[in-house]
Amino acid sequence: MDLSKAKTLLIVAFLGLNIFLGYKVWTNPKSLRQGHVLTNEQIEEARDLLQAYGFHLQTSIPKQIPQLALLHVARYTRPLSFWLNIFFPECEVQERSIGQERLYACEHGILMIFDNGRVTYKAKDSPTTIMESSKALAERYLREKNLWHHSLRFDQVITEGVKENFRFIQTYQGFPLFFCVTEVYLVDGSVTDVKIDRVVPLRFAQQEVTVISALTAIEKFVAEGAQHFTNKTIVDISLGYYSQDYNASRWEVAPVWRIAAADGKAFYVNAFSGETEGSNF
Amino acid sequence: MRERIKSIMLIILVLSSLYLTNCLVFGQPNLEMADSPQYEQLTFGELKPLEEQVLPFLRLQREEAIWELAPWLPHYNQAWQRARQLLQPGLPPQKSDPPAFLTGLKVQIDFPTAVDPDLWSGSSLFREHFVQAIVWFASHEDVVWFLDENDQWWRAGGLILPDGWLSRLEVAFSTAQVFRFARPEGNDFLKIPAEGVLVPKEVPVMSRYTLAPEPLDYDKLLHSMFVNMATVRRIEERNGIHIYTDGQRGLQLFPHGELEYTIPENELGTRPLAITELLKNTAEYLHLLGGWPDQLYLKNIKSKRQVFENGRYFYTHEVALQSVQKGFPLVGIDAVLITCSEKGIVSYNRQVYQLEAPEGEAMPLISPEEAMAAAGDWWRLQAGNNLLLSLYPVYYVDNANQVQPVAQPAWLFRFENRQAVVDGYTGKFIKWLE
Numbered sequence: 001m002d003l004s005k006a007k008t009l010l011i012v013a014f015l016g017l018n019i020f021l022g023y024k025v026w027t028n029p030k031s032l033r034q035g036h037v038l039t040n041e042q043i044e045e046a047r048d049l050l051q052a053y054g055f056h057l058q059t060s061i062p063k064q065i066p067q068l069a070l071l072h073v074a075r076y077t078r079p080l081s082f083w084l085n086i087f088f089p090e091c092e093v094q095e096r097s098i099g100q101e102r103l104y105a106c107e108h109g110i111l112m113i114f115d116n117g118r119v120t121y122k123a124k125d126s127p128t129t130i131m132e133s134s135k136a137l138a139e140r141y142l143r144e145k146n147l148w149h150h151s152l153r154f155d156q157v158i159t160e161g162v163k164e165n166f167r168f169i170q171t172y173q174g175f176p177l178f179f180c181v182t183e184v185y186l187v188d189g190s191v192t193d194v195k196i197d198r199v200v201p202l203r204f205a206q207q208e209v210t211v212i213s214a215l216t217a218i219e220k221f222v223a224e225g226a227q228h229f230t231n232k233t234i235v236d237i238s239l240g241y242y243s244q245d246y247n248a249s250r251w252e253v254a255p256v257w258r259i260a261a262a263d264g265k266a267f268y269v270n271a272f273s274g275e276t277e278g279s280n281f
Numbered sequence: 282m283r284e285r286i287k288s289i290m291l292i293i294l295v296l297s298s299l300y301l302t303n304c305l306v307f308g309q310p311n312l313e314m315a316d317s318p319q320y321e322q323l324t325f326g327e328l329k330p331l332e333e334q335v336l337p338f339l340r341l342q343r344e345e346a347i348w349e350l351a352p353w354l355p356h357y358n359q360a361w362q363r364a365r366q367l368l369q370p371g372l373p374p375q376k377s378d379p380p381a382f383l384t385g386l387k388v389q390i391d392f393p394t395a396v397d398p399d400l401w402s403g404s405s406l407f408r409e410h411f412v413q414a415i416v417w418f419a420s421h422e423d424v425v426w427f428l429d430e431n432d433q434w435w436r437a438g439g440l441i442l443p444d445g446w447l448s449r450l451e452v453a454f455s456t457a458q459v460f461r462f463a464r465p466e467g468n469d470f471l472k473i474p475a476e477g478v479l480v481p482k483e484v485p486v487m488s489r490y491t492l493a494p495e496p497l498d499y500d501k502l503l504h505s506m507f508v509n510m511a512t513v514r515r516i517e518e519r520n521g522i523h524i525y526t527d528g529q530r531g532l533q534l535f536p537h538g539e540l541e542y543t544i545p546e547n548e549l550g551t552r553p554l555a556i557t558e559l560l561k562n563t564a565e566y567l568h569l570l571g572g573w574p575d576q577l578y579l580k581n582i583k584s585k586r587q588v589f590e591n592g593r594y595f596y597t598h599e600v601a602l603q604s605v606q607k608g609f610p611l612v613g614i615d616a617v618l619i620t621c622s623e624k625g626i627v628s629y630n631r632q633v634y635q636l637e638a639p640e641g642e643a644m645p646l647i648s649p650e651e652a653m654a655a656a657g658d659w660w661r662l663q664a665g666n667n668l669l670l671s672l673y674p675v676y677y678v679d680n681a682n683q684v685q686p687v688a689q690p691a692w693l694f695r696f697e698n699r700q701a702v703v704d705g706y707t708g709k710f711i712k713w714l715e
Contacts, residue, residue: 011291017294248516248519
C-alpha cells in the first residue's frame with residue numbers, strides 16, 4: 001500500500017471518529033465554566049425591568065455569575081487608648097456610660113464607642129474655614145488620623161442637609177464589605193462627624209456556591225425593595241458581602257447583590273438564596 | 282500539492298480528535314443537567330406512632346380512694362389498652378348534663394388535649410366530637426359520658442364490655458399512684474371543690490438534682506436542618522450563643538443546652554391543621570430534629586388564629602412536650618415547644634434536661650395540707666378566685682437559662698385555669714406557670 005492511500009484511509013477513519021466524538025460532545029452535558037455570564041438579552045431584560053419601575057441606571061449591570069463562598073470575619077477591636085490618641089491627643093477626657101455605649105468627651109468633640117465595635121466621633125468646633133468639601137479632603141483626613149487603610153474604597157457621597165457624607169467601604173480581596181463603612185461628614189471642608197464600622201476579614205469558607213445572577217437580584221429588588229426607593233437613580237449594582245449587626249466576636253458573612261440609589265438607600269439580596277438580606281431604608 | 286493537503290487534513294483531524302476526546306473525558310456536567318446531589322436523610326430514633334403520642338391520665342375511683350396512672354408509670358400500657366374499650370359505644374352520643382350526680386366505682390380518662398378518639402377506636406360514632414375526658418360508672422356499665430372540645434357533656438350508650446373487663450382493669454391499676462381528697466380546715470383563701478382537693482395519699486420523698494442537657498449530635502442536627510451547609514453562616518455571639526443561618530432559617534444554640542430553630546416564612550398558615558395532621562407532623566419534626574425520647578410526653582396543644590387588616594385569618598399551632606424524670610414531670614420549662622403552620626415549622630424550641638446528680642439527701646416533701654396552709658399568704662396576694670383542683674409533686678426547673686440548672690422538688694397547684702409552683706420543702710411560692 002502506498003503512502004497516499006494510507007493517508008486517505010486515515011483521513012476517512014479520523015473523520016468518522018471526529019463525527020462520532022463531536023456528536024457525543026454535543027449531546028453530553030456542557031462543561032461548567034467558571035465565567036458563566038448573562039447574555040446580552042438578559043442584560044436588556046434587567047434594564048427594561050428597572051425602567052418599567054421608573055429607575056434610571058447610572059451603572060452597568062454585571063454579567064458575571066461567579067462561584068463564591070461565605071466569608072469568615074472577626075470583630076475589629078482596638079484598645080481605648082488607640083481611639084483616644086486619634087481623636088483626642090493631648091486632651092483631658094471625661095468618660096460616661098450610657099446603656100451599651102461608652103462616651104468620651106473633650107473640648108474638641110464627643111467620641112462614642114459602641115458595644116458592637118462601632119465608633120463615632122462628633123466634632124464640637126464649628127467650621128472655621130470655608131472650603132469645598134471633596135472626596136480628597138475626606139480621604140486626607142482619614143490618612144492624617146491614621147484611619148486610612150488600603151482596603152478602603154470610595155463608595156459614594158450623600159448630601160444630608162448642609163453636610164456631605166463621604167462613604168468609604170472596606171474591601172477584602174476586591175469584594176466590598178457593604179456593612180463595613182467609614183463615613184466622613186464634611187461641612188464647608190471641615191469634618192463634623194466620623195463613623196467607623198470595621199471587621200477583620202479572616203478567610204473565605206472552602207465550599208463555593210454559584211451565586212444568583214444580577215437579573216435575579218433585580219427581579220427580587222423590584223418585587224420587594226423598589227417601592228421604598230424615592231430616588232430613582234441606581235448608582236450601583238454589585239456583588240459583595242453584607243451582614244446584620246451581631247453581638248459576636250466571629251461570624252460568617254454571605255455574599256449579596258447590592259442595588260444602591262444615589263441618595264444612599266441600598267437593598268441587599270442574598271446571592272445564595274435570592275432572599276432579601278437587608279436594606280437601609 | 283495534493284499530498285500536502287492530505288497531510289495537513291490528517292494532522293487537523295488527529296488534533297481535533299484529541300481535543301474532542303479531552304472534552305468528553307474531562308468536561309464536567311452542567312449544573313442543570315447533573316444529577317441532583319444525594320442528601321442523606323438524617324433522623325433521630327424511631328418515628329413515634331400516632332396512637333402513642335396522646336397518652337391520657339387514667340383514673341379509677343372507688344368511693345374516697347383514687348388510683349391514678351400517669352403515662353410514665355409501670356403497667357400504664359396494659360391499663361390504657363383496657364380503658365380504650367370505653368371509646369367504642371354502640372349508639373350515637375346525645376347531649377347530657379355533667380355526670381356529677383352519679384356515684385360508685387368510676388373510671389375516668391383525661392386527655393392532655395381534645396382529641397379524636399378514632400385515633401384508637403376506629404369508631405365513627407365520635408366522628409364529630411373531639412374529646413377531652415371520658416367517664417364511665419360501674420352502675421351504668423353500657424354508657425360512657427364524654428366532654429367535648431367545647432366543654433359540652435355527651436352521653437353515649439350501647440357500650441359492650443367483655444366479661445371480666447373491670448377486674449382486669451383493676452389489676453392493671455395495681456401499680457397506680459394512690460390519691461385522696463384533702464379538705465384543709467381553716468383555710469379561707471383557697472376555693473376548694475365540695476369533694477376536696479385531689480392529693481397523693483403518700484407524701485413523696487425527693488432530692489434536689491442538678492440537671493444536664495440531653496446528649497445531642499449537633500452536627501447531625503445541623504445537617505438535618507440545613508440542606509446545603511455551604512450557604513449556612515455561623516455566628517459566635519459573645520454571650521456564648523451560636524447562631525447558624527442561611528438567611529431563610531436560623532438555629533440558635535444556647536450554652537445551657539437549649540436550641541431554637543426558626544423558619545419565619547412559615548409563619549402565616551392559611552388554614553388550621555386537623556389534630557391528626559398536626560400530630561403526624563409533630564412526630565416527623567421530632568424524628569428529624571433531635572428525636573422523641575421516652576422521657577418526653579405531650580403536654581398540650583394550642584391553636585391560634587390571627588386576623589389581619591384585610592380580614593384574612595392566619596393559623597398557627599403550638600405543641601408542647603414535657604419531660605418526666607424519675608416519675609415526676611419537670612415543670613417551669615417546656616422540654617419541646619413547636620410552633621407550626623400547614624407550611625411547616627415556624628419555631629422549634631428544645632431544652633430536654635436529665636437529672637444529673639442529687640444535691641443532698643432525699644427528703645419527704647411537706648404534706649399537701651401544709652402546702653395549702655402556706656399557700657394562704659401568696660394566694661391572698663394574687664386575689665385568685667379559681668377552684669383549687671389538685672396538688673401534684675413535680676420537679677421545678679430552676680435557673681433554666683443558666684449554666685447549671687437544677688431540679689427543685691415542688692408542689693404543683695392545679696387551679697381551674699392556671700397552675701402555680703411552690704417549694705416542696707418550705708411551701709414558699711415560686712411562680713405561676715403560663
